Amino acid sequence: MSQLTRRQAVGAVTGAAAAVALTGVATAWADSAPAKGKHEGAAPGGRGKDESFDEVFQGRRIQGEPMGGAGGHAFGHGEHRAHRGHGDVYRVLIDGRELQVMRHGKSGWSSAINHYERFATPLDAARTAVTSLKGASVVPFDPNV
Amino acid sequence: MTVRKNQANLTSAEKKAFVDAVLEVKRIGVYDEFVAAHRLRFALDMNTGVYVGHFGPSFLPWHRKFLIDFENELQNVDPSVSIPYWDWTFDNTVAASVWAPDLLGGTGRPLDDQVMDGPFAYSAGKWPINIQVDSRPFLARNLAYRVPTLPTRAEVDAALAMPTYDSAPFRDGSAGFRSTLEGSAGYMSMHNRVHTWVWGQMESSVSPNDPVFWLHHAFVDKLWADWHALHPTSAEYLPAGGTVDVIDLNETMPPWTNTTPQSMLDHTLFYTYA
Numbered sequence: 001m002s003q004l005t006r007r008q009a010v011g012a013v014t015g016a017a018a019a020v021a022l023t024g025v026a027t028a029w030a031d032s033a034p035a036k037g038k039h040e041g042a043a044p045g046g047r048g049k050d051e052s053f054d055e056v057f058q059g060r061r062i063q064g065e066p067m068g069g070a071g072g073h074a075f076g077h078g079e080h081r082a083h084r085g086h087g088d089v090y091r092v093l094i095d096g097r098e099l100q101v102m103r104h105g106k107s108g109w110s111s112a113i114n115h116y117e118r119f120a121t122p123l124d125a126a127r128t129a130v131t132s133l134k135g136a137s138v139v140p141f142d143p144n145v
Numbered sequence: 146m147t148v149r150k151n152q153a154n155l156t157s158a159e160k161k162a163f164v165d166a167v168l169e170v171k172r173i174g175v176y177d178e179f180v181a182a183h184r185l186r187f188a189l190d191m192n193t194g195v196y197v198g199h200f201g202p203s204f205l206p207w208h209r210k211f212l213i214d215f216e217n218e219l220q221n222v223d224p225s226v227s228i229p230y231w232d233w234t235f236d237n238t239v240a241a242s243v244w245a246p247d248l249l250g251g252t253g254r255p256l257d258d259q260v261m262d263g264p265f266a267y268s269a270g271k272w273p274i275n276i277q278v279d280s281r282p283f284l285a286r287n288l289a290y291r292v293p294t295l296p297t298r299a300e301v302d303a304a305l306a307m308p309t310y311d312s313a314p315f316r317d318g319s320a321g322f323r324s325t326l327e328g329s330a331g332y333m334s335m336h337n338r339v340h341t342w343v344w345g346q347m348e349s350s351v352s353p354n355d356p357v358f359w360l361h362h363a364f365v366d367k368l369w370a371d372w373h374a375l376h377p378t379s380a381e382y383l384p385a386g387g388t389v390d391v392i393d394l395n396e397t398m399p400p401w402t403n404t405t406p407q408s409m410l411d412h413t414l415f416y417t418y419a
Binding site for chain 1: 188316329337338340341350
């Protein structure tokens with residue numbers, strides 16, 4: 001694999017800023033848990049995409065909270081500014097382990113586990129990831145591995 | 146010259162040579178570099194706002210180069226080997242030969258989606274999943290679980306009939322051949338739908354963990370070649386220049402330092418399709 005090694009890929013991407021931004025996001029997500037219980041008991045399905053959630057789904061605890069953009073308030077790291085042009089940054093945990101989710105413009109959300117689908121909300125992405133895992137744990141993204 | 150063949154037409158000896166080369170590239174640690182590179186590219190595509198490997202026009206040339214690099218690694222092991230392609234419009238059931246034990250093995254068991262037969266089954270001892278998005282160390286599939294059917298020939302033909310390669314804003318859902326073939330113009334369609342149909346690692350950002358990734362993308366790549374043959378007067382790639390956050394025709398595609406879409410347009414410099 002002459003050219004396509006991971007470290008070169010990190011450095012070559014779109015300037016070092018992109019790699020730094022990605023590392024910053026991963027670090028920010030690892031540093032703090034989302035506020036707990038803010039919306040417990042809320043009915044599923046009707047939430048806006050910028051709302052937090054915290055529920056047990058098929059025996060797994062799933063939590064989500066916006067980190068930046070218009071709805072952001074709880075984290076204050078400022079890393080969301082690295083996400084140029086795509087707006088929402090959202091943090092999802094499954095049993096306390098971070099599942100990377102991403103917004104694709106108007107077409108919806110996806111996650112590292114269900115990468116080729118689009119979901120209306122991060123909650124939908126989290127629930128589908130639970131069904132995909134069949135009991136396995138999330139392995140959080142580490143840009144250095 | 147390398148000739149890529151339909152997997153359905155491979156001889157037993159050709160299947161064995163391909164499988165053995167893939168297993169050797171895995172054994173020496175190089176295979177997982179490709180998995181990690183794909184995961185990183187996907188994360189950057191998703192998070193930096195610059196679409197290189199996915200969701201933009203360079204989806205096709207980026208994967209063409211990615212497959213060429215992988216094929217070169219296979220040929221370092223066995224110069225006779227090439228990447229077969231899987232025509233999922235025709236070999237579109239779980240009974241297709243691509244899923245037989247002498248090629249890729251079949252679907253996973255219900256308990257945990259673990260693939261239990263073929264050379265890539267965990268129990269065979271040669272295919273640990275090291276670059277992960279979840280803790281399962283084994284290859285997982287659940288064929289036809291999430292979506293019951295694969296894209297049809299009619300859908301492929303409709304995409305091939307589009308005379309325009311790609312169009313502004315050159316992203317998810319843009320009109321044209323590229324976005325339609327990638328599947329970003331419709332929910333679980335085309336290239337994306339095939340990933341989802343296979344399930345397991347193929348549905349995730351570490352999809353090259355499943356060797357079917359290469360056979361799938363070889364067919365997607367062949368369709369790009371077919372499209373160009375059908376539209377010889379259409380621009381082979383767009384945009385031609387000056388587009389922010391999009392790889393233009395003569396811009397470099399990271400992580401490579403010397404690869405542009407232009408340099409990938411003529412696949413016959415590298416291989417042909419049989």
